[in-house]
Amino acid sequence: MCRNIKKLRYSDRPPTDVELQEAALQFVRKISGYRAPSRANQAAFDQAVADVAAAAHKLFQGLAPSGTRAAGTPLRAAGTPLRAAGTPLAADDAPSSPAV
Secondary structure, three states: OOOOOOOOOOOOOOOOHHHHHHHHHHHHHHHHOOOOOOHHHHHHHHHHHHHHHHHHHHHHHHOOOOOOOOOOOOOOOOOOOOOOOOOOOOOOOOOOOOOO
């Protein structure tokens, strides 16, 4: 089972129905723990794949095209400090590392 989920949002086209179906199958396999369900679970498995594919299709229909933003939306969040390219982050701006 693949541990990486493939990105389906492309800048030049929406994902195909086949890509959505394959991603839905991969997702349901991952969360259910089944590579191939038993006959007793096949109907529920197939319905879950169809539901996930439909939800993904609906999601992509509602998303704005890649690289667009709402009119008047700033390029950065208000109050976010500007820094020159290559300038290191200040100690208080640096992302915290996980505790070991």
